[in-house]
Amino acid sequence: MSTAWFYLILAGICEIGWAFGLKYSEGFSKPLISIVTVIVMILSFILLAQAMKTLPLGTAYAIWTGIGAAGTAILGMVFLNEPKDLMRILCLLMIVAGVVGLKFFAESN
Numbered sequence: 230m231s232t233a234w235f236y237l238i239l240a241g242i243c244e245i246g247w248a249f250g251l252k253y254s255e256g257f258s259k260p261l262i263s264i265v266t267v268i269v270m271i272l273s274f275i276l277l278a279q280a281m282k283t284l285p286l287g288t289a290y291a292i293w294t295g296i297g298a299a300g301t302a303i304l305g306m307v308f309l310n311e312p313k314d315l316m317r318i319l320c321l322l323m324i325v326a327g328v329v330g331l332k333f334f335a336e337s338n
Contacts, residue, residue, distance in 0.1 A: 234332070237280035237289055241296025243273035248301040252309075288335045295328035 250266030257263040273293075281289045299321050305311040 231283070233280045233283040233289075236276045237284060237292055238296065240273050240276035240280060241293050241300065243269050243276060244293060244297030245300040245304065247273060248297060249304070285335060288331050292328050292331055295324050295331075299324045299328070 247266050247269040250262060250269060253259070254263040254266050257266075277289065277293050280293075302311070302317070302321055306313045306317075
């Protein structure tokens, strides 16, 4: 796996982190959590920008948002007792399949 893909995966993980930070900062009313959230946001954007130096824009952005969206939803189900109905899980599987497909087809070109 190239460095760009590694950066992109880390950027996606950071996106999950700052999404949770937004939830727990309670509208940026908790200073420490808010500061950590903003730092993780900036780190996510820096890592995404590094990945985009070599990866196609559409692929990198779609995978970044896919990791963030699916990861946040899954962790919300696990840790925040969010709904776990079949249709939600199927939709998440489609996001994951799309992310994997984008990675696979990006490397075949």
